[in-house]
Amino acid sequence: MKLSTALQMLRLLFTHPEELRSLITFYLWHEQKRDLAAQHEHPTSGWDRASMRKCWEYLTLTSRSFSAVIKELDGDLARTVCLFYLVLRGLDTIEDDTTLPDEVKQPMLRSFHEKLSQPGWCFDGIREQEKDRKLLVDFGTVVEEVMLMEPKYKDAITDICLKMETGMADFCHRAATSSEFGIESLQEYDLYCHYVAGLVGEGLSRLFAASGKEALWIGDELVLSNSMGFLLQKTNILRDFREDVDQGRLFWPKEIWSRYGFTHPREMYHLPNEDRALWALSEMTLDALRHAVDALDYLTLLKNQSVFNFCAIPATMALATLELCFMNKNVLHRNVKIRKGQAASSHAEFKLIMRSTNPREVAFIFQDFARKIHAKALTSDPNFIAICVVCGKIEQWVERHYPSFVAITGGSDGVQAGINESDVRARIVKRDREIDLKLEKERRGAGGGTPQYKEDDSWPWELFAIVGGAMAVMVAMGAFIVWLIITYFSD
Numbered sequence: 001m002k003l004s005t006a007l008q009m010l011r012l013l014f015t016h017p018e019e020l021r022s023l024i025t026f027y028l029w030h031e032q033k034r035d036l037a038a039q040h041e042h043p044t045s046g047w048d049r050a051s052m053r054k055c056w057e058y059l060t061l062t063s064r065s066f067s068a069v070i071k072e073l074d075g076d077l078a079r080t081v082c083l084f085y086l087v088l089r090g091l092d093t094i095e096d097d098t099t100l101p102d103e104v105k106q107p108m109l110r111s112f113h114e115k116l117s118q119p120g121w122c123f124d125g126i127r128e129q130e131k132d133r134k135l136l137v138d139f140g141t142v143v144e145e146v147m148l149m150e151p152k153y154k155d156a157i158t159d160i161c162l163k164m165e166t167g168m169a170d171f172c173h174r175a176a177t178s179s180e181f182g183i184e185s186l187q188e189y190d191l192y193c194h195y196v197a198g199l200v201g202e203g204l205s206r207l208f209a210a211s212g213k214e215a216l217w218i219g220d221e222l223v224l225s226n227s228m229g230f231l232l233q234k235t236n237i238l239r240d241f242r243e244d245v246d247q248g249r250l251f252w253p254k255e256i257w258s259r260y261g262f263t264h265p266r267e268m269y270h271l272p273n274e275d276r277a278l279w280a281l282s283e284m285t286l287d288a289l290r291h292a293v294d295a296l297d298y299l300t301l302l303k304n305q306s307v308f309n310f311c312a313i314p315a316t317m318a319l320a321t322l323e324l325c326f327m328n329k330n331v332l333h334r335n336v337k338i339r340k341g342q343a344a345s346s347h348a349e350f351k352l353i354m355r356s357t358n359p360r361e362v363a364f365i366f367q368d369f370a371r372k373i374h375a376k377a378l379t380s381d382p383n384f385i386a387i388c389v390v391c392g393k394i395e396q397w398v399e400r401h402y403p404s405f406v407a408i409t410g411g412s413d414g415v416q417a418g419i420n421e422s423d424v425r426a427r428i429v430k431r432d433r434e435i436d437l438k439l440e441k442e443r444r445g446a447g448g449g450t451p452q453y454k455e456d457d458s459w460p461w462e463l464f465a466i467v468g469g470a471m472a473v474m475v476a477m478g479a480f481i482v483w484l485i486i487t488y489f490s491d
Contacts, residue, residue, distance in 0.1 A: 034078070036056065036078070044078070044079060045078065046079050046145065049145075051141045052145050055082060055086060056082065058135050058141075059082050059085060061132075061134070061135075062085075062131075062135060065314075069310045069313055069314075072306055074213060074304060074307075075211065075213070077207065077208070077306075079145075080149065081207060083145055083149065083157070086142050088160075089135060090136050090142065091112050092168075093130055093132045093133070094109060094112070094123070095109065096130065098247075100126075101176075102172070102173060102176035104125070105169075105172055105176070108123070110166065111165075113158050113159075113161040113162040113165060115139075116143060116147075116154075116157070116158055116161065117147065119140070119143060119144065119147065120140040120144075122137055122139040122140045123136045124137045152210040153207060156203060156206040156207055157203065159203075160199050160200070160203035164195055164196070167191070167192075167194070167195025167196070168195060168196070171192060181249050182250035182254060184253065184254050184255065186255050186256070186287065189253040189287075190230070193230050193234060193237075194230075197233030198225070198226035201225035201230075202225045204311075205218050205225040208302075208307055213304040213307055214303060214304055215303070221298065223294070224294050224297055224298035224301070227291040227298065228294070228311065228315065230291045231288060231291040231315060232314055232318050234284070235288055235322055237251045238252075238284045238285065239331065239337070240335060242269060242331070242332060242334055245269075250265055252284060256280055256284060256287075260277070260279050260280050262277075274332060278329065278381075279381055279382055281325070281326070281328075282326070282327065282383045283383050285325065285326050286387055286390060288318075288322055289370075289373070289387075289390045289391070290390055292319065292366060292390075292393075292394050293393055293394060293397050296362070296366060296401075298311070299315065299362055300401070305357070308357070308358070308359075309357060312362045313353055316353075316365045319366055319369040320369060321336075321337075323372045327376045327377075327378070360401075360402050363398045366398065370391040373391055374388060374391040403425070405423035405425045405429075406418070406420070407419070407420055
């Protein structure tokens with residue numbers, strides 16, 4: 001164990017001992033689903049190839065959080081998503097390098113999808129400070145593996161890369177031709193998030209469908225896929241406010257922060273302005289939360305357990321981050337992150353990651369954080385009513401899909417559903433059951449035997465009368481029309 005990790009654990013012991021317990025429990029009880037290096041996994045993981053082993057290494061270097069959930073995806077989907085992530089990470093690294101001249105960056109961005117079919121292509125012009133520079137220097141390794149992919153995967157990745165690079169290039173050109181990059185309106189903010197995150201959600205859905213792990217129509221769920229990406233991206237933008245402003249990247253839309261009397265986002269972290277800055281933070285939270293219900297809808301469509309975990313864990317972490325950042329002045333001064341122990345548990349007793357395994361539990365996690373956000377909302381906040389409404393929509397979704405008066409219990413006999421008799425709504429269920437039983441007894445007769453059926457041999461005279469009447473009306477109308485025609489032409 002590294003010294004820094006040990007010190008973090010020691011600090012957690014004295015400050016949040018219940019979270020340390022959850023963290024230790026998680027590491028002890030969480031069982032790794034796959035060993036990519038195992039011999040039987042080689043056909044799907046590609047571990048027997050040196051180039052793919054290097055790609056797995058780059059995945060861990062570029063994203064430790066996503067690396068864990070990607071590696072647990074079933075079959076060849078893990079390798080496919082790994083390469084998809086590395087391709088987009090390479091594209092994103094070029095976009096992030098502000099030292100690249102626009103005349104160099106533009107053609108490179110707009111043709112990046114073509115590089116996926118050029119053996120050995122790499123780029124060493126990225127500044128040394130970029131943390132993922134090494135990936136682009138050795139990008140030929142990624143290209144080598146992409147070229148080995150089945151067309152159904154490669155075509156989807158190439159198409160998403162083409163769409164994303166076009167949007168990134170447009171925004172980069174605007175940043176290069178102005179003194180400082182900034183997003184003006186909420187509409188423009190949504191467009192940016194679509195290019196950098198919504199398309200990622202769309203691409204993943206297409207890969208899930210192509211792999212056969214999910215239904216084919218999942219690949220066409222563009223709105224819900226887009227919302228999943230929006231929720232994660234807008235949470236990151238909200239959390240990284242200070243870091244982005246210090247680097248001259250103004251991702252918070254001007255339409256939001258200018259509404260509270262600011263002429264520049266830098267004014268927001270000055271002490272006299274913090275209260276007003278919290279209203280802007282509140283509206284950014286509100287804008288991110290409006291995608292929560294769509295995210296829940298999307299998760300209910302997933303059937304494969306590994307795919308569900310892959311999508312659900314980042315979503316629940318996003319809600320936890322929004323709750324942590326809401327009305328938190330520290331967001332204005334530094335990057336606020338969830339503690340490791342808090343990531344392993346949503347509160348003292350329940351493990352956040354370990355709970356994110358089915359739609360019902362994830363819905364309750366969303367509900368928990370929505371309630372916490374609602375509890376922190378202030379009546380003096382101009383967004384107070386809107387915050388209450390969006391939190392109420394999450395509550396409404398959860399109650400509609402998983403009614404609180406229905407208790408789910410598990411035991412040796414399997415999962416069972418019971419009714420909470422103390423809940424007023426249980427009376428309706430009880431009454432419906434009594435009516436059903438009464439009707440059943442009436443059908444079976446007083447003796448409770450088999451149902452008694454009485455055959456009706458009479459002619460359906462009412463039906464004959466209706467059909468006959470209809471035919472008579474049609475004949476009469478036809479005769480009337482003929483009479484009109486004869487009368488008209490005789491004149």
